Each structure stands twice: as structure tokens, then as C-alpha cells.
Amino acid sequence: MTSTAISSFDEMIDDQGNVRPAYAGYRQWYDAQDPKWMSRQGKEAESFFRRTGITFNVYGEAAGEERLIPFDMIPRIITADEWKKLSRGIEQRVRAINAFLHDLYHKREIIKAGKLPERVLAHNDAYLKQMVGFTPPGGVYTHIVGIDLVRTGADDFMVLEDNARTPSGVSYMLENRETMMAMFPELFTRVQVQPVSDYPRALARSLAACAPPAFAGDRPTVAVLTPGIYNSAYFEHAFLADQMGAQLVESGDLRVVDGRVCMRTTRGFKAIDVLYRRVDDDFLDPLTFNPDSMLGVAGIMDVYRSGGITIANAPGTGIADDKAIYSFMPEIVEFYTGEKPILKNVPTWRCAEADSLAYVLDNLADLVVKEVHGSGGYGMLIGPTSSKAEIAAFERKLRAKPDNYIAQPTLSLSTVPIFTKAGLAPRHVDLRPFVLVSPGGINITPGGLTRVALKKGSLVVNSSQGGGTKDSWVLAE
Amino acid sequence: MMLGRSAWGVFWMARYLERAENTARMLDAGFRMALTRGNTAASDEWRSVLITLGLDDAYAALGGDYTGPAVTNYILRGHNNLGSVLAMMEAARTNARMVRTALTREVWEATNESWMMIRDMLARPVRESDLGHVLDSIRRQASLVRGAMEGTMLRNDIFNFARIGTHLERADNTARILDVKYHVLLPSLAWVGSRLDNAQWEMVLRSVSGERAFRWLNAGALDPRGIAQFLILDGRFPRSLAYCYNKLASNVVALAREYGETTSACHLVGEAAEKLGRTTIAEIFDYGLHEFLTDSLNGNFRIADAIATDYRFTE
Numbered sequence: 175m176t177s178t179a180i181s182s183f184d185e186m187i188d189d190q191g192n193v194r195p196a197y198a199g200y201r202q203w204y205d206a207q208d209p210k211w212m213s214r215q216g217k218e219a220e221s222f223f224r225r226t227g228i229t230f231n232v233y234g235e236a237a238g239e240e241r242l243i244p245f246d247m248i249p250r251i252i253t254a255d256e257w258k259k260l261s262r263g264i265e266q267r268v269r270a271i272n273a274f275l276h277d278l279y280h281k282r283e284i285i286k287a288g289k290l291p292e293r294v295l296a297h298n299d300a301y302l303k304q305m306v307g308f309t310p311p312g313g314v315y316t317h318i319v320g321i322d323l324v325r326t327g328a329d330d331f332m333v334l335e336d337n338a339r340t341p342s343g344v345s346y347m348l349e350n351r352e353t354m355m356a357m358f359p360e361l362f363t364r365v366q367v368q369p370v371s372d373y374p375r376a377l378a379r380s381l382a383a384c385a386p387p388a389f390a391g392d393r394p395t396v397a398v399l400t401p402g403i404y405n406s407a408y409f410e411h412a413f414l415a416d417q418m419g420a421q422l423v424e425s426g427d428l429r430v431v432d433g434r435v436c437m438r439t440t441r442g443f444k445a446i447d448v449l450y451r452r453v454d455d456d457f458l459d460p461l462t463f464n465p466d467s468m469l470g471v472a473g474i475m476d477v478y479r480s481g482g483i484t485i486a487n488a489p490g491t492g493i494a495d496d497k498a499i500y501s502f503m504p505e506i507v508e509f510y511t512g513e514k515p516i517l518k519n520v521p522t523w524r525c526a527e528a529d530s531l532a533y534v535l536d537n538l539a540d541l542v543v544k545e546v547h548g549s550g551g552y553g554m555l556i557g558p559t560s561s562k563a564e565i566a567a568f569e570r571k572l573r574a575k576p577d578n579y580i581a582q583p584t585l586s587l588s589t590v591p592i593f594t595k596a597g598l599a600p601r602h603v604d605l606r607p608f609v610l611v612s613p614g615g616i617n618i619t620p621g622g623l624t625r626v627a628l629k630k631g632s633l634v635v636n637s638s639q640g641g642g643t644k645d646s647w648v649l650a651e
Numbered sequence: 652m653m654l655g656r657s658a659w660g661v662f663w664m665a666r667y668l669e670r671a672e673n674t675a676r677m678l679d680a681g682f683r684m685a686l687t688r689g690n691t692a693a694s695d696e697w698r699s700v701l702i703t704l705g706l707d708d709a710y711a712a713l714g715g716d717y718t719g720p721a722v723t724n725y726i727l728r729g730h731n732n733l734g735s736v737l738a739m740m741e742a743a744r745t746n747a748r749m750v751r752t753a754l755t756r757e758v759w760e761a762t763n764e765s766w767m768m769i770r771d772m773l774a775r776p777v778r779e780s781d782l783g784h785v786l787d788s789i790r791r792q793a794s795l796v797r798g799a800m801e802g803t804m805l806r807n808d809i810f811n812f813a814r815i816g817t818h819l820e821r822a823d824n825t826a827r828i829l830d831v832k833y834h835v836l837l838p839s840l841a842w843v844g845s846r847l848d849n850a851q852w853e854m855v856l857r858s859v860s861g862e863r864a865f866r867w868l869n870a871g872a873l874d875p876r877g878i879a880q881f882l883i884l885d886g887r888f889p890r891s892l893a894y895c896y897n898k899l900a901s902n903v904v905a906l907a908r909e910y911g912e913t914t915s916a917c918h919l920v921g922e923a924a925e926k927l928g929r930t931t932i933a934e935i936f937d938y939g940l941h942e943f944l945t946d947s948l949n950g951n952f953r954i955a956d957a958i959a960t961d962y963r964f965t966e
Contacts, residue, residue: 224767225760225763225764225767226756226759226760226763227748227751227759227760227763402749403745403748403749408748412748412751412752415752416751416752420752421653421654421752422751422752423654424656426656426966427654427655427656437654438654438655438656438963438966439652439653439654439655439963440652440653440654440655440658440808440812440910440962440963441652441910441912442963444652
């Protein structure tokens, strides 16, 4: 072997150069299409997204600057069997996360059992003392979860991150499918794909099933709380509210009246039963958390604790997707389900531990180092693609505050084809399936959001860093 | 039932769209007038367009000259001009984005596309040779949004708040055009037939797209009293004050019916519509056209204020 590049698992083509079964039907169709026509369709898709206003705002750019997340029109395809195994693993993990949260805020048995060191909770902003001893309506903490998965081999899916706060991206999953169906209707008659369009209804049902004790009536009033039109995910907030037939509210619309959180309507104040909030815990209640918050509702935590409203996801769920907790997830899953985890974790070194730190410092050039509280691909080091100077600069930060970092091996993320001028070309991807939790059970939409690093060889799939998205298919059985 | 903020957003979205469209009409009329007149008269004309739009002071402060290209570009896309067509389209679109869930997909897309198209069109200074095309496009885009509203929106409170915005803005616009022109027109009330005054009257009619309708109704005769009657009292003409108030009245009645409560705004609108219905053009001129129009503009302001309060647009 002379090549030093990491060899990756390609989801379409096997080692012998043959098309894998998942892509057989699609490739047959694709090979019969005129590349020029395909290219035109790609441009068509972009103007469709612009027209419908499917944009996201990038922080740091001029106010109101809206960008499109690039869309690649080659679907990412998963077989029904692969999906079955994945969804079992996801369900197991999400069950464990909810049990874990309940335990952390009540008896803390996992700590007593010695499976989780107490220090990870100490000085951790994601652990909210206001939630201690309180059980959210229906016992549900994470109504909506997005589990980030990466694939490294035929049977190797690993969890990269559990997004248990306010995962975003589901509107892209839905709009990508709509776009594909509008662009290539005949394709969907050739290849049978499991639908995703039930998601908004399932979300509405799932939220309504968690109505608080104060709810009285036929149908709980559900509202989506957005920070406003300049938020990067505003389009998604509006999209979900619209699809659910819920009100899209902002801080200025809300006020606590007679022990309920109410929205100001044209006919006066009306109580909200379930609030799907897309603002972070810290901004939720200026009386309880960040006093400067303009995005929340003063007094909502008191209403919440007295049973006047359901907040989805529950405040304090962030502790479950904290990167300091992540490395304990295999133990957590086993502790609460009594089963071996179906989905693997990525091996993780906790830089807070001296041995691990020493190893990480010796191997920086081969590792990915992440901030414990970071997100969006910011503040991380990807050793193999960084210069000596970048690594040295990062090393200084790491030595100064080792508690703040974890490290993982550079994974050879699987590749799937994207459409380029020169034809199909492999690019690295991840997958974020969306999971709904209600007292009635767990609902996983088949597929999810595939994010793709559009630059050749790149492993960064974040939309804020030049990544794109794809429609993700789970084939019908 | 809807959010007060959403009602506010829908109301202003409709107002801005209407205002952008009216501004395009006024520019069109001014442009045509300037083409057919000498330079001095043309700059007077541009000055009066600026006055009508309430932009005269801001423009004077910039020290711009009163030629067609300078004034039209300022009105269409002037830097820091919050009353430019570009700024209004952006404001309309921002409001639409804020109330996205109150709109149908068609209405949102029509508004978003209109904004994208006009933004691109106004990205660079508009040359005189392109002006006609640009103004046409602005009017056509406004029609598209209106058509999408008409064809796809439920006839509920959301729709009525939008229509209230449209009709109030339109009533304001017609009243302001008449008010700016009235002193030029006053002598002609006694002294009919001069070519200059005919041109001024035609300008007024053109700026509300009423020249054909008026000619059709009056067999081509341009009679100032008849024109004032047409623009103020003829309920058949969709930009007359009478039409706007009748529509406003039906919008607030529909709201009152849906909500099961009558508000102060309902009373104000009802009174205004009823009073206008009883008035004759002779009474208006006896009272004084300027005074009448000033009262009317103040009345619009009070109505807008009452609606914002009654329906809790803000805290």
C-alpha cells in the first residue's frame, strides 16, 4: 500500500466495483438518464428552495443574510433490513436516555452504582437543579431526539452524538423528499421508498399526548416558541408550526396569566398547554436562568413545576447529550435497559483524565478533538487535515483547559455518491434520524437527514461549514 | 383567533405591498408627465411626487436634483430611504416571513418571489429606458400576491386583517394624491379647459390607474368636479375613498361576526363609511377639499390606531 488516504466504506459500490443491492434499482434508473437533464434538474432544485424560502441564517454574517443549504439530488439509500437494526438500536438508546434523565433528577442510582462519576454533574451547566425531584408530564424528557450516526462498514453504525436538546434539520428531511418527488416523480414509482411525510402529524400527536395536568378541553393547545426571524433555524420553526397547525410564538407574545403561560391573541390571552420550544434552557426563563434573556417567558418555570404547561424538550435534558456524558453511554444503555447496546459509541478519550490527556497530546495529529460544550463543528481540531501550526495552537488550548475537551479517532466515514459535473463522485456523510417520544411509545421516521461534506475528502458535514444535505431513503420491505 | 403579533404582521405586509404598488403607479404617472412637459414643469412634477410620498424633506436634505433619473432612483432604491419601493418590498417580505404560518404556501411564495425579483431588478440604478418595464413588474408582482390571497386564503380573521391593511393604505394613497394636487387644481374648478390643468388631472387619474375607467364613464370629457367625484365618491372604482371605506366596513363587520364582539374600530369605520355615503361632491367643495382630505387622513390614522389596540397588535 502506497496510499496514505483512509479507505472508506462506500455505500453504493463494493470493493469489487459492483453496485450494492441498496442502490441497484436507483442506479438502473440513473444510468438511463441524460446527464445534461440531470444537471438542469439540480439547478431547478436550487431555485425551488429559494422560492419557498428554505434558507438558514449564518451567524456572523450581515443581519438577515439568508443562505441555502446546498442540496444534492442523489439519494442516500438504506435497505429495510439495515434500517430495522438501526431503529432497534436507536429506540434502545432513546429509552435509556429518558430513564437516565429521570434517574439523574431523582434517585441518581447510576451514580450510587458507581457507573457514572459524580464529578461530571458538578459544575455542569447542562444539569439543572430546578429539575431535581420534578417529573415532566407523561414522564417524557426528550420529546424530540436527533441521533447522529456515522457508518464505517457494512454493519458498523456508530453514534456520534445524541441531540437531546432541540435537534434541528427535520424540515430539510421533509423538504428534500418533497423536492425529490417533484423533480423525479417517475423514480418513486420504480423504487419503493418508505414515506417520511407523516412526521408533522406524528409530532403533533406526540406533543398533544404529553398535555400537562392543568389542561382541560378536547384538544391541547400546542405552540412552537422561536427566537424569531433572525434565528438560523427560523424557517424550520415556521415550517413545523405550519405543518402541525400550531401557533408560532415569540417571547413578546407570551406572558404568565393566572398560573398559565398564555399567548396574546386578537381576542385576549389564551393558555398554551404544550410548548415546543426552540430556545435553549438558558434563555427559557429570565427569572430562573439568564436574567438578560429576551427570548423566554418570565415565570414559565414556576408554571411548569406546578403542572400548568408542558415544555418540550424538558429543561435540563442537555445533560444527556453533553459530550462529557457521551463516553459513558454504553454503560448508561446497559444500566437502564439491561441489554448490551445495539449501537456502538465512537471510542472517546476524556481529556479530564490524566492518562487519556497524555495519550491525546501524543497523538494529536491523528485525532479529532472536540470541546465538551461545543456544537456546529466550531472549536474542534481535525488532526489529520490540520497544519503543524494549527495543531500547536490547539495543543496550547488543550493544555490550558483539558476538562473542556474529549478526543476521538478520525473515523473513516462512509461515502455516498453526489452529482458533479464529471458524474457521480463519493463524499463523506452522516445521518440524523429523528425520534419522537411520547407516553404511548417511540416513533422513528424511516431515514432522517443525511448531511454530506461536499468538498472532496472533507469530513466536516455541518451546514455552517460548507456541508450539504441529501434525501435519505429507507427502501420498502 | 390568531396571535396579535400575527394580525399586526399580516396588516403591515398588506400595507407595504399596497404602498409599493401605489408608489410604482405614481412614478409611472410622474414619468409620463415629465416626458410631455418642459424641464421646469418636470422638476415641479417630481417635487410633487416626492411630497405625495412624504419623501420631500429627506430628499432635499440629500441635495439631489429634481430630474427623472435622480428622483425615480431615490424612490425606487435610494440608499437609507426607508420609503423606497425596495425597502417596502423587503418590509412586506419580512412581515410575511414573521407570519409565515398565517399565510398559505402560495401567498408566501408569491411574496417571497416578488421580493427576490424586485430586489434583483433594483440591485443597480434603473435607467430611464428600463423604467417602464421595472414599474410594470412591480405592479404585476403586487397583482400576483393579491391573486394568491384571493384564490387560496380562508375568509377568516387573517384575511380580514390583510384586507384592512390594503384598504386603509389605498384610501390614504388616494387622499394624499388629491391633497397634493388640489391647489394646482383649485383654479381649474372655475376655469375649465386649459391644457395644463387637463394634464394635471390626467396625472392624478393615471396615478391611481383610473384614466380609462373615468373616460369610459364620462365619454372622454375631463371635468375636474367629475374627477373628484369619481375618486372620492364613486363606489365602483376600486381606488376611490368610497370603495375603500365600504370594503373596510365589510372587513371589520366580518371580524366582529367571527369574534362575536364589536370594537371601537368597527364603530369608527362604520361611521366613516356611512358619512361618506351621505356626502355630495358639492358639500365637499363647500367645506373645502383640503380640509376634507385632511380629515380623511386623520380618520384613517385613528382607525389604524383603534384596530391595533382593539386587536392587541402589541403589548
